[in-house]
Structure formats: structure tokens, C-alpha cells
Amino acid sequence: MITDQLKNHILSFAAPTEKEINDFLNNFEFLAIKNKEFLLKEGQYCKHQYFILKGCFRCFFINHKGAEKVVNFGIENWWLSDFESLINQTPSLLNIQAAENSKVLKISKEKLDAFLEDSLELNRYFRIILEKVRVADQRRIQFMYNLSGEELYNTFREYNPSFVQRVPQYMLASYLGFTPEFLSKIRAKKKP
């Protein structure tokens, strides 16, 4: 089943009954997304949550100088959405674009909310996911203003060795908060 991957992910954090989880999984739609296609564009209302089965996405916004700023990446077994737009029902400030050919499962906010209304186990699942996200966000904020650009890059490499090859360097530079030129400089320094 195409939804098995999500099923396993849920079961690794919570314990819904077989019926409950199958009912839930029935509400997802499968999508194949080509590299550079958008799941969400700035200005749109985010109405879905996406679970990444395969591939890679980046969330970015256009800053006041017109430059793309990467806020997040998403890879296999991550949930993706613009939470701010989704929860507050406001136009999104973010773009979500595939960085590889990808496969996702999609569910509407209404359907998800309906399940969250009654299900202890799904509330547990998302609570635990969000706790982990919180830990990651906190650590990221801590890194962001404790470390120099060079240290940021080295730390990121250390924690995510395989990911560094996965996206163009200019995206990684943007995510880490500096320019591609500066990343080049760092990399040139390390070689000899």
C-alpha cells in the first residue's frame, strides 16, 4: 500500500486501532511532484498538510530585496505545510517547491481537523511530532546566533552529512543564512 509508509510512521509514535488508522489513511491523496513544481505559492491559502514519502522540498520566501530565503527543507517522513497560513487562515508568506522529483500524501485541513476532533491517538501522534519539531527549532535558533557562518556550515554538515549533496549549494547557503559566494569561500578554505 502506498500509505504504509505513513502508517508505520504513525505507529512508531502512537497506537491507534487498525480501523482507526485505516479510516484516517483513506483520506489521503497521493501526488507525484516533479522537481521545481510548487505545492504552495506565496499569497495562496494553505489548505493541506503534506506527508513526504520520497524526495525533497524547500520552503522559501522572497525578502524585501527580492532574494529567495530558504526557511526549511523537508525530506522523507516529514510533514510539510505553512502552519501559519493553515492555522490562522491567512495568505501564505511562503513558497513550497520540490527540490527533487517527489512523492507526497496530501490531506485537507478539514479532514485532518475532523479526525483530531475525536482521536486520542492522532492527537498524541501530532503532539509528539510537534515536540520534536520544537526541539529542532530551538536548537536551530541557538545555533543561528551562537555560531559563525563557517561553524554553521560545518555543524550542519556534521549532523546531516548525506543531505549536503542533495540540494544545490545556493539553497543550502540561503538556509544557513548567508550568500552562496560566502559558502564558496568557506569550502575553498577547507580543501588544501
Place this chain on the structure above:
Amino acid sequence: MITDQLKNHILSFAAPTEKEINDFLNNFEFLAIKNKEFLLKEGQYCKHQYFILKGCFRCFFINHKGAEKVVNFGIENWWLSDFESLINQTPSLLNIQAAENSKVLKISKEKLDAFLEDSLELNRYFRIILEKVRVADQRRIQFMYNLSGEELYNTFREYNPSFVQRVPQYMLASYLGFTPEFLSKIRAKKKP
């Protein structure tokens, strides 16, 4: 009741029964914390969650240059803990210190976990809280590397006008990611 404030907070996001919520509230301990006292020190294991009834706290760590870096503030009706230490059972990298004379409610991780085992409504409550935290963290990350120091300060002021007076400027500068000297410069520029 000293726990009424927390009760109201929970009831504004979830709908536990009267018995359920009262059972839960029975597990909290009230603490009065004097300005500059610590709730948690670097190296300790964080074993509690705190709900702030009144007052203000800062979470900070000591960076590799020996400087205090403020990661977060907490005020009335916020939950406080080092999530990373609490969840992963690792020694904390953070200090949590009162920035005012404060009042908190305290619950141990074990007791909280026991309630989360069975309660749909408490899982809902914390899931919703964490969604809001996520939105705030995302926005903060976005601000952090889209805005200049001056813009950061002005934006923070705009969103939190009353808070700016509440903590020393050196803490605010640290939270915003720059030095107190630079904050002085920004403020001097605005006056005339």
C-alpha cells in the same frame, strides 16, 4: 484557587471534563520564585514543566566566548522547560532564570506523561499549544535572517510594545542577536 488560571488556559483550547481537569491540576505544585533565582541550570536534567502564573523568565546559554545568549523569554500563561533535556533525558544546555519576582505551577515529567497516556483532551491541549509555538518559532526564524538589527528591534517593539520595558536592554539585545552597544546606537538614532 491558585490553579484557576491554568484551568482557564486549558479550557480555552480543549474540553476536559471537570473531574479530569481537577485530577490533573491536583498534580501541580505552586512555587514563588524571586528575581534572579534559577528554575534550571546548565548541566542539570530538566524534569519538570512550569506554567507561568505571573512574572517573567529568560532562557539563556553561555556561548563559547563566555557570553550569555538569551534564547527565549517566558511570561504569564506560557509553559517553560528545556524541551530538549526533558524529552531526550539529556543534561540541559540552558539556564532558566527569573527576570522578575514570579509565580509558577510545576509538574513532573512523569506525572504529566501519565496524564498524556490516557487523556484525549490534554493531548489536544498540548498539540494546539505546540502548533502555536511552531508558528512563533517559524516567524522568528524568518525575521532573524530577513531583517537587519534595527528592523528586528523595531518589529519586536511593534509586536510586543509592553514587553520592551519589562526586561533590561542587554537581555533584549541578546535575545535579538546583537550587542547592547548596538541597541544603544539604534535607540539613540530614533530619538531626535
Place this chain on the structure above:
DNA sequence: TTCACTTCTTAATCTAGATTAATTTTTTCT
């Protein structure tokens, strides 16, 4: 197998914000 496009690199110059250090103002404590 070439044309077009995207990504990466290098180097010169520039700037926001850090650092240092001295001075003033505010707060706290007895």
C-alpha cells in the same frame, strides 16, 4: 555536440554590527 541555462568560483570593495574601553546613569543594598 552545441546552445542555453543553471550553478559555482574568485576577487575587489564595502558595510552592519562587533569589540574595546571609558564615562554616565540607574538600581540596589545597608
Place this chain on the structure above:
DNA sequence: AGAAAAAATTAATCTAGATTAAGAAGTGAA
């Protein structure tokens, strides 16, 4: 109230990283 400590200001100097610009190297489609 007065001394001591904590916090804020000011100014001079310094630096990590931005900006600009140009070329090199990959990548891909026809």
C-alpha cells in the same frame, strides 16, 4: 543618604560576511 554594583551610553577601531561583477564549469534538451 551614600557606597557599591548593575545597566546604559558614546566613540574609535576592527572584521565577518555582503555586494558586485566577471568568468568557469556543470547540466540538459533538441
